[in-house]
Amino acid sequence: MFCFQCEQTAGGKGCVKTGVCGKKPEVAIAQDKLTCALIGLARAAGGKSPGRDTAVLMIKSLFATVTNVNFDEKRINELIEEVEKEKNRLGGAENFNMRDLWNGNVDIVSFRSTLLLGIRGMAAYAYHAHVLGKENEEVMNWFFKGMKTIGEDHTVEEWLDLLMEFGNINLQCMALLDEANTSAYGHPVPTKVTTNVEKGPFIVVSGHDLHDLKQLLEQTEGKGINIYTHGEMLPAHAYPELKKYPHLKGNFGTAWQNQQKEFDGIPGAFLFTTNCLMPPKASYADRVFTTSVVGYPGLRHIPEGENGVKDFTPVIEKAIELGGYPEDMHFTGINGGSVLTTGFARNTVLSVADKVIDAVKSGAIRHFFLVGGCDGAKPGRNYYTEFVKKAPKDTIILTLACGKYRFNDLDLGTIGGLPRIMDMGQCNDAYSAIQVALDLAKAFDCTVNELPLTLVLSWYEQKAVCILLTLLALGIKNIYLGPSLPAFLSSNVLGVLVDKFGIRPITTPEEDLKAILG
Numbered sequence: 001m002f003c004f005q006c007e008q009t010a011g012g013k014g015c016v017k018t019g020v021c022g023k024k025p026e027v028a029i030a031q032d033k034l035t036c037a038l039i040g041l042a043r044a045a046g047g048k049s050p051g052r053d054t055a056v057l058m059i060k061s062l063f064a065t066v067t068n069v070n071f072d073e074k075r076i077n078e079l080i081e082e083v084e085k086e087k088n089r090l091g092g093a094e095n096f097n098m099r100d101l102w103n104g105n106v107d108i109v110s111f112r113s114t115l116l117l118g119i120r121g122m123a124a125y126a127y128h129a130h131v132l133g134k135e136n137e138e139v140m141n142w143f144f145k146g147m148k149t150i151g152e153d154h155t156v157e158e159w160l161d162l163l164m165e166f167g168n169i170n171l172q173c174m175a176l177l178d179e180a181n182t183s184a185y186g187h188p189v190p191t192k193v194t195t196n197v198e199k200g201p202f203i204v205v206s207g208h209d210l211h212d213l214k215q216l217l218e219q220t221e222g223k224g225i226n227i228y229t230h231g232e233m234l235p236a237h238a239y240p241e242l243k244k245y246p247h248l249k250g251n252f253g254t255a256w257q258n259q260q261k262e263f264d265g266i267p268g269a270f271l272f273t274t275n276c277l278m279p280p281k282a283s284y285a286d287r288v289f290t291t292s293v294v295g296y297p298g299l300r301h302i303p304e305g306e307n308g309v310k311d312f313t314p315v316i317e318k319a320i321e322l323g324g325y326p327e328d329m330h331f332t333g334i335n336g337g338s339v340l341t342t343g344f345a346r347n348t349v350l351s352v353a354d355k356v357i358d359a360v361k362s363g364a365i366r367h368f369f370l371v372g373g374c375d376g377a378k379p380g381r382n383y384y385t386e387f388v389k390k391a392p393k394d395t396i397i398l399t400l401a402c403g404k405y406r407f408n409d410l411d412l413g414t415i416g417g418l419p420r421i422m423d424m425g426q427c428n429d430a431y432s433a434i435q436v437a438l439d440l441a442k443a444f445d446c447t448v449n450e451l452p453l454t455l456v457l458s459w460y461e462q463k464a465v466c467i468l469l470t471l472l473a474l475g476i477k478n479i480y481l482g483p484s485l486p487a488f489l490s491s492n493v494l495g496v497l498v499d500k501f502g503i504r505p506i507t508t509p510e511e512d513l514k515a516i517l518g
């Protein structure tokens with residue numbers, strides 16, 4: 001096997017014996033085979049979507065190769081079979097040669113991998129939008145164009161153009177998902193979320209799929225079962241159409257990499273709607289359920305029925321059987337706080353834009369930091385906690401995705417009524433952050449690069465790759481990136497990104513703050 005798609009890849013180079021994430025070699029090989037078959041499918045389709053069902057198969061299959069999503073060889077093989085069948089229906093084409101996927105000229109492999117991994121990330125977002133009934137032809141077409149092009153030769157300039165074109169398409173895809181989420185559940189509003197768990201049966205919902213959460217909330221209504229969010233599901237509490245359910249009680253646990261410790265011995269059921277699933281320990285595997293593209297051998301899977309309707313009865317029965325805690329339990333975030341605030345998506349922030357602009361003009365707000373991205377297990381990720389703690393009192397921290405669990409239980413006070421930490425949502429809500437930055441730039445009559453704003457990003461998996469490419473396509477410069485740089489960037493490709501965009505690896509919070517604030 002060979003896999004270097006995520007930040008925790010073995011030795012910072014590549015997983016070759018088995019995945020650090022728990023992915024077995026046979027699964028990695030099946031995922032490569034699936035990828036090569038998808039290139040074949042894109043070829044057979046002539047580099048554009050031949051229709052809705054084929055496009056959904058494309059995005060579902062790509063999503064199944066994202067880190068911590070599907071560990072089930074059988075399910076990957078089923079997808080390969082479906083893809084082959086569809087490819088032949090379209091007249092057939094050669095698959096990409098598996099040997100060439102990660103081998104060859106290092107710079108070409110680097111460009112190819114960067115585009116492929118970005119496409120995998122975007123597939124997750126397109127899939128979430130699709131389950132809410134939102135699809136965009138241009139985005140769907142680009143999956144086929146992108147996958148076809150991955151199997152072809154290009155010059156360095158062409159690869160760079162493709163990456164920028166992809167970044168712009170991913171912006172459209174994130175816009176689509178934003179529209180899907182807000183039209184289904186309303187615009188997020190600032191919401192305080194407890195980390196405590198009440199007595200009685202409960203279900204913890206993880207991942208990014210709001211539609212699954214909504215269905216579960218409906219099916220548990222009035223049954224005496226409480227629902228808690230986990231990880232990237234936290235921002236769900238802020239959507240009016242989800243927060244209206246009184247049994248959506250709070251948030252359980254911290255970021256994904258702590259699940260094996262935090263789930264151990266818990267008397268509740270767990271539902272994984274998307275990444276990030278870790279191999280479950282025997283002590284709690286009986287209460288973990290997967291749905292959608294998520295899979296793990298031996299875990300119970302909730303399939304999709306007619307029109308996307310799911311029957312969560314097995315999860316509900318498990319929660320009732322386990323019974324929950326006999327009394328209310330007190331839990332905290334990693335800094336000891338027990339209240340998390342979320343819901344500062346674009347609508348909320350832009351509704352107080354005048355206040356923000358005045359505060360910047362008067363000097364009350366000196367700088368904004370977007371400290372966002374994924375969390376992970378490496379000790380170096382403490383940088384982000386320290387960075388936020390050490391950021392001067394006249395600065396605001398915008399955040400999104402699961403990296404915020406490093407600091408979202410801190411109370412850093414307010415500036416002119418605005419909280420100093422504002423959680424904009426999930427990783428896909430990078431779209432919200434982009435809209436806020438673009439609007440502020442308009443108000444100040446400057447470019448985003450001229451705003452008193454610095455992006456300090458943490459990456460882990462492929463959704464972070466597609467977001468980064470979108471930021472670069474928008475011309476955003478001088479992004480700080482950590483905790484380590486992607487193994488799939490060769491030194492030449494990295495050199496190009498550094499020259500063109502001023503991307504810089506994080507150093508220490510003190511040094512970086514000094515460099516940014518002068």
Ligand code: FSO
Pocket residue numbers: 231232256275276373374375401402403426427428460461463464
């Ligand atoms: Fe985290 Fe996992 Fe949202 Fe990622 S849960 S690491 S960027 O999948 O997707 O933030």
Ligand code: SF4
Pocket residue numbers: 003004005006007008009010014015018019020021022023028067068
């Ligand atoms: Fe290794 Fe990451 Fe690939 Fe898992 S997803 S096999 S940890 S590089």
